[in-house]
Amino acid sequence: MSQAIAGKVVVITGASSGLGAATARHLGALGASVVLGARRTEQLNSIAADITAAGGKAAVVQTDVTIAADVQRLVDTAIATFGKIDVLINNAGLMAIAPLDALKVDEWERMIDINIKGVLYGIAAALPHFRAQGSGHFINVSSVAGHKVISPGGTVYSGTKFAVSAISEGLRHEVGGAIRTTVISPGAVDTELQSGSSHAQSAAHLKEFYKIAIPAETVARAVAYAIEQPDGVDLNEIVLRPTLQDF
Numbered sequence: 001m002s003q004a005i006a007g008k009v010v011v012i013t014g015a016s017s018g019l020g021a022a023t024a025r026h027l028g029a030l031g032a033s034v035v036l037g038a039r040r041t042e043q044l045n046s047i048a049a050d051i052t053a054a055g056g057k058a059a060v061v062q063t064d065v066t067i068a069a070d071v072q073r074l075v076d077t078a079i080a081t082f083g084k085i086d087v088l089i090n091n092a093g094l095m096a097i098a099p100l101d102a103l104k105v106d107e108w109e110r111m112i113d114i115n116i117k118g119v120l121y122g123i124a125a126a127l128p129h130f131r132a133q134g135s136g137h138f139i140n141v142s143s144v145a146g147h148k149v150i151s152p153g154g155t156v157y158s159g160t161k162f163a164v165s166a167i168s169e170g171l172r173h174e175v176g177g178a179i180r181t182t183v184i185s186p187g188a189v190d191t192e193l194q195s196g197s198s199h200a201q202s203a204a205h206l207k208e209f210y211k212i213a214i215p216a217e218t219v220a221r222a223v224a225y226a227i228e229q230p231d232g233v234d235l236n237e238i239v240l241r242p243t244l245q246d247f
């Protein structure tokens, strides 16, 4: 239990695996009411059942972040179930690594839809509530690839993560004051993300690179640290990576 986190209502997109699932479990154990969104409801229900069995509070909403109405319903369900929304974690993401020459245009579009438009839909759904409450906290998951272009093959993924970082900084400028904005940029973390590349050579390279990956719980703890800062403190940027990672 954490004094500063207990009772907060936290909505998490992409909560069915990886960082989102680990963050939901961690914040649930610290006393937050967590609202989990993703497409795979079986995984969401199982994570929510674990959280409630341990004495926490959780709700599940099937959500495709590429559909604005789905993201709105996720946020509205948090308010209908728990009375408010304190934190929105825009975490859902896809990493499809391939050289531009491979012309994986469908994957470019999916990454743009999930990684950029999904974040914007989250902002659109939560911002009016944050404004009305006079408080709120956006936590947007970028990447070290949002600071430096992954090469070879990471051009479009990095483009989407640079966009997340830019949108987060613009958001901070526009809503700073009562509303907090954190952008978190992890390096290699051991999740399903590394399996999202259909280009065989890039997938093999990633498999090798991810041998140094750190557990998802490390990111969950960083997210909790951002949330538990006292009112008036806005932890804007967190970059964390394995000590063995130079990129």
Ligand code: NDP
Binding pocket: 013, 014, 015, 016, 017, 018, 019, 020, 037, 038, 039, 040, 041, 063, 064, 065, 066, 091, 092, 093, 094, 095, 114, 141, 142, 143, 144, 185, 186, 187, 188, 189, 190, 191, 192, 193, 194
């Ligand atoms: P995972 O693949 O384990 O998780 C991705 C999550 O996103 C899943 O819960 C998935 O759920 C969800 N998701 C994907 N597409 C959609 C969609 N259309 N609508 C709703 N949810 C969707 O990877 P991670 O946990 O690693 O990724 C989480 C975030 O962290 C991503 O933004 C990623 O870019 C970022 N990141 C990860 C790093 C890493 O090394 N792992 C490093 C830096 C950043 P479902 O399929 O059920 O919809």
